[in-house]
Amino acid sequence: MSARNQLPIVVVGAGSGGVVVASRLAADPSISVLLLESRSALGGSSLRNYMVGMTGMHDDYEWERDFRCTGWNWDAARKTFAAMPDILHAVQPSEAGQVDVALVEAAVAAGIPRGEHVARDSYSNQGAGFCSLTMRNGVRHSVLETYLAPLGNQTNMSVRVNAVVDSVVMEAARAVGVRLAGGEYIEARGVVVCAGALATPVLLRRSGIDRPGIGVGLQDHPSFAMTMALRQQQQSAIRIGANVRTSSQKGNADIHVLSLNETDESGMFGALIAGVMRVYSRGEVKYDLASGTGVAMFNQLSDERDREAMRDAARFTYKLASSNSVSRIAGAVLSDTDGTPAQWLSDATDNEIDNWVLRQVGAYSHAACSCAMGNSSDDMAVVNARAEVIECQNLWLCDASILPTLPRANTHLPVVMVANRVSEMLLETLSESS
Numbered sequence: 057m058s059a060r061n062q063l064p065i066v067v068v069g070a071g072s073g074g075v076v077v078a079s080r081l082a083a084d085p086s087i088s089v090l091l092l093e094s095r096s097a098l099g100g101s102s103l104r105n106y107m108v109g110m111t112g113m114h115d116d117y118e119w120e121r122d123f124r125c126t127g128w129n130w131d132a133a134r135k136t137f138a139a140m141p142d143i144l145h146a147v148q149p150s151e152a153g154q155v156d157v158a159l160v161e162a163a164v165a166a167g168i169p170r171g172e173h174v175a176r177d178s179y180s181n182q183g184a185g186f187c188s189l190t191m192r193n194g195v196r197h198s199v200l201e202t203y204l205a206p207l208g209n210q211t212n213m214s215v216r217v218n219a220v221v222d223s224v225v226m227e228a229a230r231a232v233g234v235r236l237a238g239g240e241y242i243e244a245r246g247v248v249v250c251a252g253a254l255a256t257p258v259l260l261r262r263s264g265i266d267r268p269g270i271g272v273g274l275q276d277h278p279s280f281a282m283t284m285a286l287r288q289q290q291q292s293a294i295r296i297g298a299n300v301r302t303s304s305q306k307g308n309a310d311i312h313v314l315s316l317n318e319t320d321e322s323g324m325f326g327a328l329i330a331g332v333m334r335v336y337s338r339g340e341v342k343y344d345l346a347s348g349t350g351v352a353m354f355n356q357l358s359d360e361r362d363r364e365a366m367r368d369a370a371r372f373t374y375k376l377a378s379s380n381s382v383s384r385i386a387g388a389v390l391s392d393t394d395g396t397p398a399q400w401l402s403d404a405t406d407n408e409i410d411n412w413v414l415r416q417v418g419a420y421s422h423a424a425c426s427c428a429m430g431n432s433s434d435d436m437a438v439v440n441a442r443a444e445v446i447e448c449q450n451l452w453l454c455d456a457s458i459l460p461t462l463p464r465a466n467t468h469l470p471v472v473m474v475a476n477r478v479s480e481m482l483l484e485t486l487s488e489s490s
Contacts, residue, residue, distance in 0.1 A: 061489065064090040064214070065482075066234050066244040068221045068259070071100020072199050072468055073455040073475040074250030079203035080479035082213035087486055089212060090242065092219040092234070099198045100252070101421070105468060106296040107189040107196060109144045111137050112463030112470060113309050114178040123460040124431035125441040128477075134178075136473045143197040144175065147186035153292030153317030154385045155284065155326040160184050162379035163300040163313075166372075174299055181309040184300045190468070194293070199472065224249065224263040224451060231451035246450035248482070250475075253423040253457040254341055258350035260427065260438075260445070261343040267446060269436035271341035271350065273428050275462045277420040278356040278366060279331035280413060282377050282398055283319060284386035290323040300376070304368040306361070309464055310334035311369045313376060326386070330373040331420050332365045333464035341426050356417055366417075367409045374401040392416060422467040424456035442485070443478040454478045 067078040070093035078091040091098075111133075119128035147156070163184035164170050171183030191197050207213065220237040224247050233243040249256050257271035300313040316327040339355035357363050376382065377389040377398060391398040391412065401409070430437025432446050439458050445451040456471050463470045 061245055062088065063243055063245040064088040065246050065248060065486070066242060067091045067248045067250060068224075068234060069093065069100070069250035069252060069255070069455065070098040070215070070217075071250060071252060071455065072471045074248070075099065075199040076203050076472055076475035077248055077250060077454050077479050077482065078213065079207055080476065081482060081486075082207055082210050084483060085210075085212055087212060088245070089214070090244070091213065091215045092221055093215070093217045094220045094251075096217050098204070098215065098217065099200050101468065105421070105466070107191055108175075108296055108299070108314070108466045109142070109188045109190050109469050110175045110299075110465035111178055111473075112465030116461070116463035116465070119429065119460055123429065123437075124434070125429050125460065127441055128429070130178075132477070133473055136476050137469070140472060140476060142202050142469065142472060143190060143192045144188040145191045146173075146188050147294060147297040149186070151292065151294055152186055152297045153290055153294055153315070153326075154286070154288070155290070155315040155317045155328075156186060156292070156294065156297035158379075158381040158385050159298045159300060159313065159315040159328060159376065160186065161381035162376040165379060165381065166375060168300055168302060174301060180301070181303045182301060185298065187297050187299050189294075189297075221251075221259065222262065224259065224265075226264060226448070229447060230449040246452070246486075248452045248454055250453070250455045252455050253426045254350065254352050256453060256455055256457040257341045257426045258343060258348075261350070262348050265445065265448065267435075267438050269428060269430075269438045271343060271426050272338075272436060273425045274339040274341055274352060274354060274423065275335050275337070275425045276354050276356065277331045277333055277335060277422050277462060278337075278362060278417050279329055279420050280370070280416045280418065281316070281327040281329045282373055283390040283393075284326045284328070284377070284382065285388040285390070286324050286326055287385055287387050290318040290326060292317050302372060304332075304365040307334050307365050310365055311372060312464075313369075313373055328373050328377055330369045332362055332369055333462075334365070335462050336361045338425070352423065354423075357414065363410060363413075366413050367406055370401060370404075370409050370413060374398060378402070420466070422456070422462065424459045424462050424467055427453055427457040428460045429458045430460060442481045452478065452482065
């Protein structure tokens with residue numbers, strides 16, 4: 057083994073993608089791994105999200121067909137999802153909160169079929185049921201418990217927190233290490249950047265990598281909430297326990313409505329959160345050369361197709377909020393934080409809904425697609441089908457930034473699926489070079 061091959065693979069970022077990649081590589085005792093995290097704790101969004109686990113729809117993953125990413129298709133994604141060790145707990149009726157139950161009842165009354173496995177159903181364009189959550193025995197089960205903990209005290213893996221990476225150090229087109237914000241240089245066999253869809257493009261730009269697609273194509277699922285003043289205090293420990301999937305007039309399985317059992321510590325307010333899941337609007341992470349920082353510009357609802365779907369989502373969600381099931385648990389349904397009753401939505405025009413949504417729209421915190429995977433001949437692609445930064449050596453990306461388009465799902469499990477596949481490719485590459 058050459059001296060360089062004895063150096064560590066440096067993984068930048070210990071979120072859902074980074075922990076999976078670092079753990080999968082470190083399972084091979086011949087590979088040295090150094091995992092760097094800028095914060096004081098590992099796990100990224102898997103420690104802070106609402107734990108909702110979804111795979112999305114089958115045609116969300118036909119990347120070979122749609123983006124010329126060889127080997128990336130639903131059959132490969134399905135097999136990876138099935139093989140993943142991630143724990144998914146199906147919320148039971150006895151655990152569900154009052155908003156969860158009311159949402160499912162309202163949806164079924166509105167003609168949505170009851171589904172027991174909505175999270176794993178990748179073909180039905182409609183369904184209402186309780187969520188599957190990344191938890192075990194009532195406790196969050198993040199990528200740390202699933203992937204990192206089983207390694208035990210692996211001597212070939214090191215972890216450093218509060219380690220802010222300033223740049224990837226390049227020699228010509230080869231990644232040879234990273235430089236920390238304090239100036240420390242860490243030499244590496246190769247670098248895997250898993251800093252997330254907002255930070256990864258900034259890190260690449262700061263490292264002097266200049267592909268035109270870096271930062272371009274940013275997406276998130278646009279969402280809004282209808283707040284409910286509850287008649288009785290919420291008792292369930294489950295924050296989000298139910299999900300409804302339906303289709304807009306022109307889309308397919310492109311609207312989700314989730315139940316939020318409590319919106320604050322009082323336990324007297326809940327919400328229905330609706331999101332448009334098939335997204336066409338795209339923004340960018342704009343890089344400021346002078347400061348070396350980036351600004352995320354999502355441009356949500358800039359595409360008319362997203363606005364049309366959002367109108368349908370607003371009308372459908374109001375229909376659910378006006379149901380007998382919701383009325384039994386909520387004394388009022390509000391359309392904004394000022395306490396405006398939502399009744400105006402019953403006969404609102406398209407323009408009125410558009411204006412309201414633009415004021416209320418938020419992001420699902422599913423930022424993705426800012427360093428998209430694609431064919432090497434595509435100028436706007438940042439990584440190829442093996443997650444290698446195009447025209448660079450020993451440099452890979454593995455986080456939500458490389459998704460070419462958002463799946464119709466919360467992004468945690470899709471990113472973990474991608475990380476598992478990329479890990480297999482990395483192990484092959486490293487084996488060939490040893």
